[in-house]
Amino acid sequence: MNRPTSNDMSAAAGAKETADFEEVPFCADCPLRKIGTFSPNSAEEVAFIQSFKRGEVTVKAGDLLVREGVNSGEFYTLLRGWAFRYRTLSNGNRQILNFLLPGDFIGLQEKLGAHSSNGVEALSDARFCRFPADRLWDLYRNHPSLSYDITWIAAHEELIVDENLVSVGQRTAAQRIAMLMIHLFKRAESVALKDASGSVPFPVNQQHMADALGLSLVHTNKTLGALTRLGYFKVKDGRLTIGKLDSLHALADYFTLPLRGRPLI
Amino acid sequence: MNRPTSNDMSAAAGAKETADFEEVPFCADCPLRKIGTFSPNSAEEVAFIQSFKRGEVTVKAGDLLVREGVNSGEFYTLLRGWAFRYRTLSNGNRQILNFLLPGDFIGLQEKLGAHSSNGVEALSDARFCRFPADRLWDLYRNHPSLSYDITWIAAHEELIVDENLVSVGQRTAAQRIAMLMIHLFKRAESVALKDASGSVPFPVNQQHMADALGLSLVHTNKTLGALTRLGYFKVKDGRLTIGKLDSLHALADYFTLPLRGRPLI
């Protein structure tokens, strides 16, 4: 039942700058805005987002951005790297609720819905933009279009969790893994992470997959091995390559989520 | 694997008025506003909601309010009765994503997040307020406080789905059932459905529970029977009574969601 507990140092405060993540002081220069995935914002909206932004923070792989049960008083946008949102039960079992990729907005569940109950951990070294939660009302009062975008983001994120729930509730182990692979591949692709060889970075280990899919580590390993041997996909050196996308779709009974034209805060 | 397919007549259009649901023409008189659960709105906000409201619709138990994959172009607030949001896979398996009780707002996932993929079905005879989706932008432009409320609702609903995902992914059958009972009891209680004897209406049958919890009907039945025999709770004549709330909490490893002070559109 119990997973080995991971490193839970909080890195939200006092994280040191590392060399491989240059700062992005101007939202207008944000590299994420340059890819076609996100819906464009007016100069005036970008200026507000800029004024909303409090700074950036780097979190090392395996460290926490948000600890379970604490309210950091901040929203975040994932700028670079991967992370995940999770909840743990008292027996130590962990459920990964959603994986976070560049462009994802973080903190709506806790800040609104209630006192937080989910943690956020970096999968790879990651960099986040920070936004003070107490200025959200400002945004709502003065920027209806951005308010609308934030609601869109909340609804879209629920859709992803819905999809995870369908997987965990109704699909077999092989189907769940197939879903996860397609889903993460497409999301990574949508934020321009695919390289010339057709692979995307994949900082997800088998324990993460198990925790996301409601499976044991051992069974995840065996099913993953079987699907890999069948040539559906390959995970190697922290990168994911899809071998047979159509077969994966068929196996998983996949339903497409829209990944383009979504807002970026 | 396959469930017997349910009656899928769409009742969204052309539903007939039934005698047991009197109309609520004035939002200011809305019975839901009179219970202390929802955060109060200013007269001006209520007036806007009134102008936003297009009418009401009654759906009989087992009929659909929203068919999977179609966009009705409307939002709804559940006024009376119970319903649920679900998705079906191509093999006929159904996952119930969330149960809907009076006061719940419906349609954010489809209208924003994307082309809809989940259906909404009435559990009991139910009545809904209708809001045209194309006027939502109006709301965002002119009513920041209501915009904020809608985001709050979206975030809160995601929290509920998160909780379901944790259950289905990490809890045993008995724990899942315990969670469901506590959760639905508290939600029903919070909208003033508890009667003098301490029971709440419970139009959920064992197939619904199975579909919500990712369990088979047979195993749901047996586990339910065992927990009932232990005196944890009782389901009889369409009503739910909790016998040992503390023991249920302990069994389920329950984490409380906030149910009061939430907004009502």
Add this chain to the structure above:
DNA sequence: CGCTCGGTTGAAGGAGGTCAACTCCGGTGG
């Protein structure tokens, strides 16, 4: 009065969990 729907029960089988090794790394420190 038969039919359907929801609930109940028993028996058998399987998908996935648990336990326990073992390998293959990439540190890291003596």
Add this chain to the structure above:
DNA sequence: CCACCGGAGTTGACCTCCTTCAACCGAGCG
């Protein structure tokens, strides 16, 4: 330079929780 260590991945054996199949029952209803 090599011994040691911890983390991640593999693999086999066994077990159990849950599913599947197949009845059967009782209540409501046309």
